[in-house]
Amino acid sequence: MDYAGVDGRRTDEAAAGDDEEVVEPPAAFSDRAVASDPELYAAFAEEGPEAWRRAADLLEWERPYETVLDDSDPPFYEWFPDGRLNAAANCVDRHLDERRNQLAIRWFGKRGERRSYTYLDLHREVNALAAGLRELGVEEDDVVTLYLPMIPELPIAMLACARIGAPHNVVFAGLSAEALATRIDAADSEYLVTCDGYYRREDAFNQKSKADNARLRADADLSATVVVDRLGDALDVTLGDGEHEYEALVDAHDGEAVEPVARDATDLLFVMYTSGTTGRPKGVEHATGGYLSHVAWTTRNVLDVRPDDTYWCAADIGWITGHSYGVYGPLSVGTTTLLYEGSPDYPDRDRVWDLIERNAVSVFYTSPTAIRSFMKWGAEYPEAHDLSSIRLLGTVGESITPKAWRWYREHVGGGEAPIVDTWWQTETGAISLATLPGVTPMKPGKVGPPLPGIDARVVDEDGEPVDPGEPGYLTIAAPWPGMLRGLREGDERYRREYWLEGEDGWRYRTGDGATVDEDGYVTILGRVDDVINVRTHRFNTAELESAIVGCDGVTEAAVVGDDDGRIVAYVTTRGDVDPDGSLREEIGERLARAVGDVARPDRIVFTPDLPKTRSGKIMRRLLEDIARGDEFGDVSALRNPEVVGEIESTVRSE
């Protein structure tokens, strides 16, 4: 394990100026919370994996499982291996008896459009699309790539795939043609669902041309492409061979019933590409039974969601948070979920509060990045709205500062609502560390203890638990149901990327540094590998840096994220290159092409050299400190300490 990244810096920062505040769960909340029994922790500890029956039993099984966990071949764990179920049936069909006319999805488009789907509507359209996909040749286990923005057709397509046992491979709509092509090839996917385009603020943006471009680049030949008409007259696209209009396909199969395919619990539900320790994204595979059980359990017990809630997870479905808590979680527990296409400041900075008020949203889940923007814009925006419907708030994706935590509670949660700071990853599938909001006291800035049944430990380089307050590595010492079942890239890669075998068994490495306090509350210090999280997008630094180095004249590059979730690129060039020429623009273009617009650096700092250790490793952590304007330690042991002052003054003067 590369332990080089953990230091005490963020710990001190987290502790500084914050005499630890402990916030008890409000009685009014605890009294009716889904998880209200403090004994849950002890029960999970005593029962071991068997305790997770509580999660699996929230689902409807086509064939009941008997075995909870097969751990005979670690680290290849199988959850509920002899059970069979269908994820779409669990998210749609089983709610029909009790709440067919209840809203399942309320969608708000960027132009003020609205669409609502009851569970019955959802059932009808999922069935029609499932039948349509079958007609186009999609069979069980065929991977279908979905390249769609935040429109109802995205969750509908996910569920249609799940219904026929075809794993989906959702690619975030903002990624580039090149990134899409790589993911189509890597997933061996022959089918694509995309759209004509979507609005980005004022402009109609052509998504189909990106998809066409990807199709040309991909090695694979797509057998069929389905195209949603999002923009109507605003953008005309012509469909070629093998391309089908979504609306026509669904109309042609309207009213047809497609029997949900009973999948083994260990069968693939979806693959999601994410950045890891090396340049190329990895295909994280999630199994049907364990994933859905864990997601449903946490939606109820951590987010406290019930059918009569109106729930809103503001994350994009193109990433894991949107999969687990925008689609599978809320629909598996039968609630009403909000889907919003726009950005939080369009058309106005009160858009989020307007939607909460308009829909009486009771549970709201977002990221610290968003909360920071809300704070910057000012409390007058939430204050102009009636947010009294809010019962619980959640955050995910990065650490939230105690200050932001308090702002969120005060101005959005009416000073009362509990906040769950939830830690998890694409690979963990579902929330893994968080408080149980009706049971566990909160500590602003700390995610909380591991959930019942999650054996998370903060350890040192030898795998020994660290002392309270000491930085270490966050690991998980026992399997959990939502865990990835493997990587698309194969078993060896899976083992190498995530697992360490120690004397007391296998340990999953999260890639995060952390501390733990006397009460077992974990504070996340950030990634210790080459992954950066910016504005809820997860990138590998090498993935971005290799694109930059591909620009003519660039010799080296180092990419970091700063406090405001911006991407900062430090770049060295050949002597004869004028960095004030077109290079800045070229670097931006290059990244947009290789990864997507989301990867354009917000700042490019040209420097004569990058700080390196004597062994030649770029000191990214130091560059991150400089970008954030933080203090940093002694640099005299570097190979080139003189460059640090120079970089610092360039950064300050810009």
Ligand code: WTA
């Ligand atoms: C970070 C997102 C601090 C962490 C669900 C993790 C967090 C990475 C938190 C996974 C949190 C997630 N506090 N850091 N509450 N939640 N992270 O795969 O570094 O996009 O490893 O999954 O986000 O990012 P991913």
